[in-house]
Amino acid sequence: MIFVRCTALDLTLSGSIKNMRGYWGVSAYVRAMPITPFLVGQHFDPGDIEKMSEAFVVACEKLHLTDRNDPITELVARKIIEFAQRGIRDPDMLILQTLREFNAPD
Numbered sequence: 525m526i527f528v529r530c531t532a533l534d535l536t537l538s539g540s541i542k543n544m545r546g547y548w549g550v551s552a553y554v555r556a557m558p559i560t561p562f563l564v565g566q567h568f569d570p571g572d573i574e575k576m577s578e579a580f581v582v583a584c585e586k587l588h589l590t591d592r593n594d595p596i597t598e599l600v601a602r603k604i605i606e607f608a609q610r611g612i613r614d615p616d617m618l619i620l621q622t623l624r625e626f627n628a629p630d
Contacts, residue, residue, distance in 0.1 A: 562601035572613055579604050579618035
């Protein structure tokens with residue numbers, strides 16, 4: 525298993541543009557790994573970070589959050605990270621649990 529340790533120097537988002545489209549019927553063009561700025565000091569493998577990023581993008585869209593600097597956006601990221609730390613890795617489950625935390629319809 526490969527682990528990624530994010531530091532302040534790792535926070536430059538240099539990924540390719542991805543089209544996140546799936547079960548949730550949401551399409552968002554975002555830089556790869558948008559959750560990485562919130563992962564400083566965390567340890568996840570790259571595949572898990574990708575799943576968490578997908579969940580973060582979809583949850584933000586479902587909650588109508590467009591400003592990545594909005595404090596609520598950070599709370600969404602922290603919730604997804606918390607659920608991943610508890611062992612939830614499926615993007616759909618991460619989205620569902622996060623939306624429930626914010627009392628949003630799923």
